[in-house]
Amino acid sequence: MTFDKTTVAFGLAFLLSYGLTPLIRLIAKKTGAMCYPNQRSVHRVPIPYLGGVSMYLASVIAMFAVRTGENTAFPAVALGGLVILIVGLVDDLWPLKPWQKLIGQFLSAGVVVKLGVSISFLKNPFSGELLLLGAIALPLTLVWVVSFENLINWSDGLDGLAAGIVGITSTAMIYAMNKAGAVHVAPEAAALAGAAFGFLPFNFHPASIFMGDAGAMYLGLALSVLSVQGLVKSAVAMSILAPILTLMVPISDMAFSILRRKLSGRAASQADRDHIHHRLLELGMSQRQAVLAIYLVSLCFGALGLVSGFVPLSTGGPLAGLAVLGMFAVAYKAGLLSLGSKKTGQDRSRRG
Structure with a gap:
């Protein structure tokens, strides 16, 4: 039954996103909602914004269609997502400044917390004991949501990059949630994956529409809510580990x-x-090669996150640690920690 809901959610969101995006693109052109090239841009011609609207509508409608009586992520994604x-x-x-x-x-993020989404506990990986967070839960959840919003927004720098990363991450979450016992969250992750992949044909290089800050921050909020709900329902670290490792490239990029x-x-x-x-x-x-390379690394990290959730901490911990150290080594070799910068200024070069 859950698998059927997951399939329906993915398929419905994909079709809605794929069908709505051309309409949203036309509206953007008619209203002048365009992204114009600047000194930091990779694109050279004006591209319509508003792609985030199609992904929001597609994912929220699909989540609503497969919702259950369980305490799901839908209300927080729908209302918190609308705000962002x-x-x-x-x-x-x-x-904006x-x-x-x-x-x-x-x-x-406050709307998300108000609707009941909270990192209220963490599981001790050594003893299995649940650690209640008490007063720390509120600020931790707020920072978690805002961090994810900025994480995806900052990764939105090439055609199809953010949409593909979110699609891959959401797909990893489907498997992780089902295995961890958070079966009612899996269809919602499938809806987000379907919306991202349905948008991707229009956003992959050469893109005909961008998701803008609106789409990138919405996708980040949705991922943050789904990961928290998965943890709450399963108390299994894999619910958090899978999305974090799948997002290791943008996480590392943001940290660097x-x-x-x-x-x-x-x-x-x-x-x-x-x-x-x-x-x-x-x-x-x-552009295509760079994006596909990052997709591949994200897939590898996602697989590592899923594997780490099924093996003892003595094995999974070192695996994850080595992966993170490897990412830092590659970043250092590539000069990502160098102090020099080619160009600076306000970031208005959103691609996805």
């Missing part, structure tokens, strides 16, 4: 970017062209 979608649309059309966007992100900017005396929000995807382009890769 509106914040993102405003930022796409009338650029970083602090203004951050307020909007915490507002959306903040560290690099702080070491060079710049604000963490000040954009540059030293992200992983920019470095891959400098190495001579085409």
Whole structure:
């Protein structure tokens, strides 16, 4: 029964996203909601925004269609997602200052918490004992949601990159949730995967529409809610480990970017062209090659996350640790921690 709901959720979201995106693209063109090239952009012609609207509608409708009486992620994704979608649309059309966007992100996270999504405990991997977080639960959940919103937003730098990463991560979550016992969350993860993959044909290079900040931050919020709900329902670390490891490339990129900017005396929000995807382009890769390379690494990390959840901590821990160390070694070799920056300024070069 659960497998059927998962299949229906994925298929419905995929078809809705695939069908709605051309309509949203037309509306964006008619209303002038366009992303114009700047000094940091990889694209050279204006591209319509608003792709996030089609993914939001597709995923939320699909989640609603397969909802059950269980305490699911649907309300938080739908309402919290609507808040961050509106914040993102405003930022796409009338650029917000970083602090203004951050307020909007915490507002959306507050809606998520208000609707019952909370990291209220963690499982001790050594004893299996549940550690109640008490007063820490609220700020931890807020930071978790906002971090995911920024994580996906920052990774949205090449055609199809963010949509593909979210699709891969959501697919890994489907398997993880079913294996961990969070079977009622799996169809919702499938809906998010279907929406992302349904949008991808229009967003892969050469893209005909971008998801904008609205779409990227919505996808981040949805992933954060699904991962928390999976943990709450299963109390199994794999519910968190699978999405975190699958997102290791954007997580590492975000960490390197903040560290690099702080070491060079710049604000963490000040954009540059030293992200992983920019470095891959400098190495001579085409956009498609760079994106596919990151997809492959994400798939490998996702598989590692799933495997780590089924083996003893003595095995899974070192595996995950080696993977993270390997990512840092590659980043150092590629110069991602160098203090120099090619170009800086406000980041308005969203691709997905």
